[in-house]
Amino acid sequence: MDALADPRAGGILTVDLGALAANWRTLRARLAPGAECGGVIKANGYGLGAVTVAHALCGAGCRTFFVAQLEEGLRVAPTLPADARVFVLSGPTPGTEPEFVAAGLIPVLNSPEQMEGWAAHARVRERALPAALHVDTGMTRLGLSAKELAALVAAGGPPPAVPLVLVMSHLACADEPGHPLTPRQLETFRAARAALPGVPGSLANSSGIFIGVDAHHDLVRPGVALYGVNPTSGRPNPMADVIRLQARVLQVRHVDAPATVGYGAGHRAATGTRIATVGVGYADGLPRASSGLIVGYIGETPVPLVGRVSMDLVTFDVSAVPDDRPVRAGDLIDLIGPFNPVDDLAARAGTIGYEILTTLGPRFARHHVHRPVP
Ligand SMILES: *Cc1c(COP(=O)(O)O)cnc(C)c1O
Numbered sequence: 001m002d003a004l005a006d007p008r009a010g011g012i013l014t015v016d017l018g019a020l021a022a023n024w025r026t027l028r029a030r031l032a033p034g035a036e037c038g039g040v041i042k043a044n045g046y047g048l049g050a051v052t053v054a055h056a057l058c059g060a061g062c063r064t065f066f067v068a069q070l071e072e073g074l075r076v077a078p079t080l081p082a083d084a085r086v087f088v089l090s091g092p093t094p095g096t097e098p099e100f101v102a103a104g105l106i107p108v109l110n111s112p113e114q115m116e117g118w119a120a121h122a123r124v125r126e127r128a129l130p131a132a133l134h135v136d137t138g139m140t141r142l143g144l145s146a147k148e149l150a151a152l153v154a155a156g157g158p159p160p161a162v163p164l165v166l167v168m169s170h171l172a173c174a175d176e177p178g179h180p181l182t183p184r185q186l187e188t189f190r191a192a193r194a195a196l197p198g199v200p201g202s203l204a205n206s207s208g209i210f211i212g213v214d215a216h217h218d219l220v221r222p223g224v225a226l227y228g229v230n231p232t233s234g235r236p237n238p239m240a241d242v243i244r245l246q247a248r249v250l251q252v253r254h255v256d257a258p259a260t261v262g263y264g265a266g267h268r269a270a271t272g273t274r275i276a277t278v279g280v281g282y283a284d285g286l287p288r289a290s291s292g293l294i295v296g297y298i299g300e301t302p303v304p305l306v307g308r309v310s311m312d313l314v315t316f317d318v319s320a321v322p323d324d325r326p327v328r329a330g331d332l333i334d335l336i337g338p339f340n341p342v343d344d345l346a347a348r349a350g351t352i353g354y355e356i357l358t359t360l361g362p363r364f365a366r367h368h369v370h371r372p373v374p
Pocket residue numbers: 040042089169170204205206207221222223224225
């Protein structure tokens with residue numbers, strides 16, 4: 001990628017759509033026979049561009065997508081092939097039902113109220129309106145409680161005008177192998193499915209896929225693993241890296257007498273230090289809490305971030321870069337790259353890869369590449 005093609009941007013975000021597609025195929029290959037692999041593209045495709053990401057996944061064979069909100073569905077659904085399905089996880093707020101129908105979006109009904117609203121709309125239209133039903137199995141966030149599900153079943157199940165195409169739930173601790181809540185959730189979900197015979201089921205997110213085939217049911221909903229974040233905490237990452245984030249050096253300072261660096265004068269640089277200032281800051285999603293904690297790379301040389309992260313700028317101590325290749329304005333520092341993947345940056349910054357990805361700012365020059373993955 002010729003970074004100099006974007007001389008105006010403070011940073012460059014490169015998204016490898018070949019790696020994204022390969023990650024989807026890697027996950028699909030792990031599934032129980034007959035299970036379908038979907039793709040979660042909420043929050044603008046985890047910050048990488050929902051439409052671009054959806055098309056790359058489509059190219060790999062994905063046909064079932066999940067977004068969080070109606071607006072996200074409205075943006076992406078018209079760009080997808082006719083046989084693709086888009087589920088909206090937060091379901092309809094009252095009055096938005098016609099927009100779901102017009103765009104062909106499938107709502108996830110999370111409460112008796114959403115079920116009633118959707119059924120009422122189906123009656124008005126005098127037609128069946130398919131939907132997914134979310135049952136809570138231990139997250140206490142969205143979905144019908146056990147009692148509400150029992151009441152629905154006792155009342156004869158969902159109304160005929162609301163054919164369920166999916167019953168789903170969400171795991172709270174899939175990324176913590178051995179957590180006692182997970183087997184309880186698996187069991188509760190099995191019971192919920194038994195109460196709704198014939199309805200396809202979906203439980204697993206990225207980490208849930210790695211629990212094993214018991215968690216796969218008919219459809220899995222990976223998000224973060226598609227984008228290269230490790231879904232198997234504490235084990236080597238089975239996913240390919242999807243993003244590279246590079247910051248452009250604006251200026252290099254040779255410190256010729258001891259000096260402090262940045263706001264609060266929190267870092268002291270000794271004589272002889274070289275400080276490179278780059279045009280990326282917390283306004284671009286680099287957490288301010290990562291001040292003094294993260295490490296960039298110039299080639300294979302680690303360069304520590306020193307001083308505070310400011311809004312548009314951050315400073316690195318590049319003294320360790322060999323003299324035969326001095327750092328100059330215009331050079332690029334990897335904030336996320338082959339030696340410091342997104343999980344690394346997240347861990348150092350005290351957060352998770354999900355948050356790094358979804359807060360990547362709009363100022364980066366964005367490139368899409370399609371590297372073949374072996
Ligand atoms: C976000 C989300 C997912 C995807 O989770 P990942 O951990 O990113 O794989 C799946 N299901 C639901 C209900 C979600 O909200």
